[in-house]
Amino acid sequence: MRRKRFVFLLLLLALLLTACGGKKGGLRVEGAWGRPSPKMAMAGAFYMTIYNDGAQDDRLISAASPACGTVELHESYMTPEGAMGMRPVAGGIPVPAKGKAELKVGGLHIMCIDVKEGFEVGKKVPLTLHFEKGGDLSVEVEIRQEAP
């Protein structure tokens, strides 16, 4: 009897954990992080890998966070002359079915404009991702010195 109850509790715990793990439909996010930035910094960047386990292509169209005045999707790129530029991503970031989108340093990133309070190491910044088909997915962005 005891054992059954233990197994039941374990199952319940597993269910709760999957429910909290930044997962929605076929979409899940891993390794969401951002660098610490001072309160006076106008902008900070968030990085993560978005997995689409579903059978349907999807697209990250926008994001929002109470910690940022505005959130935009941006991309760093190298010009043919070797300079680094940045531009807003037109039309969102595609997340192919059974595939992933990688947001990383020097490439695609989520730009937090007008950082409302400083981001110190260890802080978890709430971020809601809006997908074209998958709807909203809430994640926590961990503030740390380097990529996890």
Added chain:
Amino acid sequence: MKNWWKAFLGAFILIGLIAWGWWRFAPYSFHGMVMQSPEPAPDFTLLSKDGPVSLSDFRGKYVLLYFGYTFCPDVCPATLANLAQALHQIGRGAERVQVIMVSVDPERDTPEKIGEYVAHFDSSFIGLSGDPKDIARIASLYGIFYEKEEVAGAAGYLVTHTASVRVIDPEGRLKLIWPFGATPDEIAQDLKFLLRR
């Protein structure tokens, strides 16, 4: 019996000498572009949050010169964080290294703002801004390209810019250029090599 001991000691000293010679004189390949005949780096004076600062103030130190702007969430923080981490790795040697960031967005970056921004990565870092005309002149002397790009959205405009780091030696000569993406380990290795000369 005594001769054996002497031979052992001799071999030990010989191996030590070879190891030292290798450590001291072995060819080293840098992780950036090395200037084969380093030219004097053009001197300049710009404004820090504590007043005017000239490049020549740092003779005797290696200066790591970077051009960027504070409204730059990806490339600039990545570079400054890598430099900070490399300095941390080289320990006491960091006392002989000065990181200087010059703003390519002087209209938005006041000396106070860029000073506070760089200090966030390492309290020893110096941020400089000033007259846009002076900055344009200095950037071109260093082969730095930058250009404002108007973008839709809250950013207003972004600045496309050369994101490599220039290393100026203690005699004030341009010695080495690290490309964007040089890792903290690579930067620390190069600095350790330079600092033991």
